[in-house]
Amino acid sequence: MFGNDRTGTEVVSMTDLEKQKRLAPLRLLETYWRSLADETGEIPLRSQIDPRGIESALEYAFLAERITPSLAKLRVSGTHLNDLMGMETSGMPLSTLFTPEARDALGDAVARVFSEGAIVRMRLDAEEGFGKGALDAHMTLLPLRSDMGDLTRMIGALATTGRIGRTPRRFSIAETEFLPAFGAGRPAAPNYRQDERPTPELSEPPAAFQAEPPRTAPDSPSRKHPHLRLIVDND
Numbered sequence: 175m176f177g178n179d180r181t182g183t184e185v186v187s188m189t190d191l192e193k194q195k196r197l198a199p200l201r202l203l204e205t206y207w208r209s210l211a212d213e214t215g216e217i218p219l220r221s222q223i224d225p226r227g228i229e230s231a232l233e234y235a236f237l238a239e240r241i242t243p244s245l246a247k248l249r250v251s252g253t254h255l256n257d258l259m260g261m262e263t264s265g266m267p268l269s270t271l272f273t274p275e276a277r278d279a280l281g282d283a284v285a286r287v288f289s290e291g292a293i294v295r296m297r298l299d300a301e302e303g304f305g306k307g308a309l310d311a312h313m314t315l316l317p318l319r320s321d322m323g324d325l326t327r328m329i330g331a332l333a334t335t336g337r338i339g340r341t342p343r344r345f346s347i348a349e350t351e352f353l354p355a356f357g358a359g360r361p362a363a364p365n366y367r368q369d370e371r372p373t374p375e376l377s378e379p380p381a382a383f384q385a386e387p388p389r390t391a392p393d394s395p396s397r398k399h400p401h402l403r404l405i406v407d408n409d
Contacts, residue, residue: 196333199231200314203331204293207316217291217355220318220327234333237318238268240288240326244281245269255332260341271332273301276346283315283350287328291317293353298332298345305340310348317355 206227210218225232234254238246248255251263259271268284269277286292293316300309311334318327334343 192335196335197312199228199234199333200295200312200331202231203228203235203329204314204316207329211355215356217317217319217325219321219323220329221321223318223329231331234331236263236268236330236332238328238330240284240328241267243288244285246284246288246328252331254334257338258332258334258341258343271345273344273346279347279350283352284328286352287315287317288325291325291355293317293355295351295353296347297349299348300334300336300343300345303340306343307337307339309334309336309338309343311335311345 207218210222220237223237228235233252236251236255237249239249241247246268248263248266248268255263255271259266263270269280272280283294283296287294294314296313296315298311298313300306300311302308311332313330313332315328315330317325318329320326
């Protein structure tokens, strides 16, 4: 929160600075997606996603595939999602991250991503309980086309503010905002100010959805694992 100290100087709390840091991956991902869409005037293909363009967001990002009109399966997920659930989330439905009460609303949002090519922004709250303190989150869902041109893929990101604590952490939906990808009413890239409440199958493309590895020897102890792992499904 902004405020004034006794000298009249505007100050920003560390809590707000941390929130802005957490929201940066969502801003980056949506800005990158929009740049691809603007190049062709169409919803981007899955194969257009270059992880180098969103490298600092990979920890929070995920790729999902339509399996029913309102249900999406995570094909590749960042380490932050795994940390929230306390397990590997690739291969799970996206709805696994949500409380049972929130899944109908999530399904409606997912259906609009796939049927309309809508952009979805959500503000989320985690369930609280023993070892589970306050944890709020923001999530963005962005449509993608498969290599066949059908609207059956999505890319998204989920970032939280607060201590994860005891897992799994599942979320309810506090607010949802639907935005058109093109045409009248399309907004500029998001700012996500701290007072703002905003509301696919991987037929393997040339650019794999994983961070470019550091240039170290294969057996070097300093070699880092990428935030996202490539899952190959030839079905």
